[in-house]
């Protein structure tokens with residue numbers, strides 16, 4: 001997790017009070033080039049060289065705190081979350097893609113939207129979605145089994161395809177992977193653009209018709225179209241399925257009784273589609289990558305899956321096929337892959 005600006009508070013006891021060390025980089029542009037050119041590699045080396053609490057100099061006077069200890073993450077995201085906000089540069093940049101959805105909003109808007117959507121994430125509701133997730137995984141396995149032996153596949157693309165199917169079927173009861181290639185390409189362009197804007201000090205304003213701005217504009221329009229079609233199709237349906245999209249359409253704030261504007265609805269749907277598939281797709285791809293780097297763990301996982309004690313089907317009470325629990329993944333690739341996922345928070349909301 002990355003938090004920014006000044007030194008994090010020691011309230012709550014989890015954070016060490018001593019000054020946190022870390023790379024300072026160039027006197028003017030600090031570590032920005034490393035962050036932009038090789039984010040995961042830089043974070044990994046920084047963690048290896050400096051440990052779980054690191055201060056990274058971004059530009060003069062601005063520091064990122066790179067926290068990978070579970071106590072620190074609990075401190076910032078759970079126990080003391082009111083002391084930390086997502087930094088403005090992060091929210092503003094994310095908003096180019098997802099507007100004012102839950103992910104990029106703060107304060108009253110965030111609280112209202114959060115209250116509206118909370119029921120869709122209740123345990124009982126999530127349990128009903130589990131068969132859809134299993135079905136998507138089954139389809140993926142069948143597709144892989146049908147492929148020619150030895151065929152080289154891009155696992156990141158495969159995982160994004162799988163998680164796009166899971167996200168669209170569980171959140172909106174619609175499989176949008178028919179357009180997966182164009183959608184994925186649009187996401188690729190959009191994320192490259194957001195990374196560029198977050199990691200570059202001097203950049204052209206967004207309104208200037210540079211090739212980069214124009215490419216992002218095309219990607220954003222395509223993703224907006226995908227989402228608007230989902231919403232339009234649902235509005236025309238008489239029997240609405242019991243899913244997040246129906247809930248968003250019907251949602252009214254408990255206190256004010258006001259529903260969402262069309263713009264807000266579009267932002268939330270795009271937020272959920274984005275947050276719901278990009279994160280899980282990347283996490284799975286990293287997990288495969290790390291399993292490939294650690295053949296012994298990979299073999300142990302395969303043995304566990306094939307063992308006579310393995311469960312025939314996962315369900316929401318026991319999401320793993322493995323018995324007793326995904327031992328190998330718990331001890332090996334999953335914690336490693338969780339380490340490379342950054343979350344951004346700032347203690348002053350700048």
Ligand code: HEM
Pocket residue numbers: 077086102103114271272275276277279280283341342343344345
């Ligand atoms: C490996 C999987 C995932 C990872 C690593 C991940 C990571 C994160 C992180 C770091 C944040 C920001 C936390 C903060 O600073 O406040 C976040 C927020 C969020 N995530 Fe995820 N996420 C994952 C899966 C998902 C999925 C599957 C969905 C949707 C179905 C989702 C929807 C959201 C939303 C809506 C927010 C904003 C929540 C709020 O501010 O109230 N995420 N996620």
